[in-house]
Amino acid sequence: xxxxxxxxxxxxxxxxxxxxxxxxxxxxxxxxxxxxxxxxxxxxxxxxxxxxxxxxxxxxxxxxxxxxxxxxxxxxxxxxxxxxxxxxxxxxxxxxxxxxxxxxxxxxxxxxx
Amino acid sequence: xxxxxxxxxxxxxxxxxxxxxxxxxxxxxxxxxxxxxxxxxxxxxxxxxxxxxxxxxxxxxxxxxxxxxxxxxxxxxxxxxxxxxxxxxxxxxxxxxxxxxxxxxxxxxxxx
Numbered sequence: 515x516x517x518x519x520x521x522x523x524x525x526x527x528x529x530x531x532x533x534x535x536x537x538x539x540x541x542x543x544x545x546x547x548x549x550x551x552x553x554x555x556x557x558x559x560x561x562x563x564x565x566x567x568x569x570x571x572x573x574x575x576x577x578x579x580x581x582x583x584x585x586x587x588x589x590x591x592x593x594x595x596x597x598x599x600x601x602x603x604x605x606x607x608x609x610x611x612x613x614x615x616x617x618x619x620x621x622x623x624x625x626x627x
Numbered sequence: 628x629x630x631x632x633x634x635x636x637x638x639x640x641x642x643x644x645x646x647x648x649x650x651x652x653x654x655x656x657x658x659x660x661x662x663x664x665x666x667x668x669x670x671x672x673x674x675x676x677x678x679x680x681x682x683x684x685x686x687x688x689x690x691x692x693x694x695x696x697x698x699x700x701x702x703x704x705x706x707x708x709x710x711x712x713x714x715x716x717x718x719x720x721x722x723x724x725x726x727x728x729x730x731x732x733x734x735x736x737x738x739x
Contacts, residue, residue: 518670547727557671557714557729570726605670612725613659613718618670 516540520606520619528627532594535622537606538587545609546589547616548574548581552602560604563589564612596626631715631730640738645702647733649715652696660691660698661716665732671714675700702735710737 519538527533539546548560561571561581571581578597583589593600603623607616632650639645651660659678663671675682677689677698688701702709712732718725 545725549729556731559727559729562725562727572726607670613657615661615673615676616663616671616727617673618663620668620670 516617518606518608518617518619520604520622522622523620524623524625526625526627527596529597530595531626532592533596533600533624533626535591535604535606535624537589537591537608537619539589539606539608540617541587543608543610543617545612545614545616546583547607547609548589548591549605549607550602551605551621557605560591596624598626600624601626630728631717633713633715633730633733635731636734636736638736638738639705641706642704645705645709645735645737647700647702647713647715647735648697649700649730650697651715651717654695654717658718660689660695662687662689662698662700663714663716663729665712665714671729674713705735705737707737707739710735 521536544565546563549557551557560574562569563583566583580592603621605618605621607618609616661676662674664674665671675687675689677691679691682689690699712734714729714732716729718727
């Protein structure tokens, strides 16, 4: 069964440090999404790619967050510098096409001290 | 932007049918309605998707009225393992882009 793979599963670091989260979408999927989940805000869309091109990142704080897809098998989400309020679970999801069901990874649980 | 509204929580008992309704008054013509299930420490998992009328698969049914302003996820004969958070998702088409917006979800607790 094909799965979206996210690394690391857990990350604890001090504020001010750079954090990089990685995602391997399902082979053949051309849409990739990054979400952040917190108790207060629920699931929030941060960025969305189609065919590796960024289509929407309006939900992402641009001053510290960046999302890229260097190739079709890797998506990255970086935070620099990190802040305690960035503590959350970050999910990556991929889909065959826009409006098709998304397949989620198991997330990266990030704690910024 | 299309916004979804669901009950915050529901309780049920094993063997009962559970219906969870989501309202999405501003749904756009091209939007599909998708439901996901999420267990603790896992990512959401796709359950069912539909556009109109009724869709059924091996785990659930989805009922969508003609005006498409709401949808109802029906879980037949729930078990303890169906305890999870259920999200309905309606995409927001804006200028040709696709902006999926999840609601806050419904926490379903199934009791023995």
